[in-house]
Amino acid sequence: MSDHPIQGLMKTAMENLKEMVDVNTIVGDPVETPDGSVILPISKVGFGFAAGGSEFVLEGSPKTPTETEKKHPFGGGSGGGVSITPIAFLVVNGQGVNMVHLDQNTHLYEKLLDFAPQVVDKIQQMIQSNQSSGQSQGSTGQDAQDININVDND
Structure with a gap:
């Protein structure tokens, strides 16, 4: 053909x-x-x-x-x-x-992924500080800690 x-x-x-x-x-x-x-x-x-x-x-x-x-x-x-x-x-x-x-302006997801390790570190620090302080903090109602992450517009 x-x-x-x-x-x-x-x-x-x-x-x-x-x-x-x-x-x-x-x-x-x-x-x-x-x-x-x-x-x-x-x-x-x-x-x-x-x-x-x-x-x-x-x-x-x-x-x-x-x-x-x-x-x-x-x-x-x-x-x-x-x-x-x-x-x-x-x-x-x-x-x-x-x-x-x-x-x-088009890279929000990438910035979120860049900050993910910082968020995990802050959460781990919060859990470790709660475990080291024992149960006394739990009875006073002060379980939550502030998580501050600075976002710079490079």
């Missing part, structure tokens, strides 16, 4: 898009600074693709075409686009790994 002309259009467009988008597009090439830090750019990549075509019947063609007349003229086109948006930088240095976001 021979390939349809639209398959050639789609194959060509997809191969060209594949060449444009690779893993280094999302996580960019590392850049080393003079102080030894390594900075990796992180990007959001989106792409779209469209293809279409049509076969045309010639006027005056017989209702029962011969084998050579079964192929109709074909017209088609395809297109695609890629959008690359930088969203953050990953900074790796002697003090650890830090994510520097370019849009601070």
Whole structure:
């Protein structure tokens, strides 16, 4: 079975898009600074693709075409686009790994995850202090302690 002309259009467009988008597009090439830090750019990549075509019947063609007349003229086109948006930088240095976001308003969940270890530490401290003070605090009604966590908008 021979390939349809639209398959050639789609194959060509997809191969060209594949060449444009690779893993280094999302996580960019590392850049080393003079102080030894390594900075990796992180990007959001989106792409779209469209293809279409049509076969045309010639006027005056017989209702029962011969084998050579079964192929109709074909017209088609395809297109695609890629959008690359930088969203953050990953900074790796002697003090650890830090994510520097370019849009601070969209990263609430990540901030909550960053503060989870602090919350667990505070809860463990509260439980340990309650166990060390014995049952006397329980009878006075002073079981709860304040948990203070500072949230900075970096």
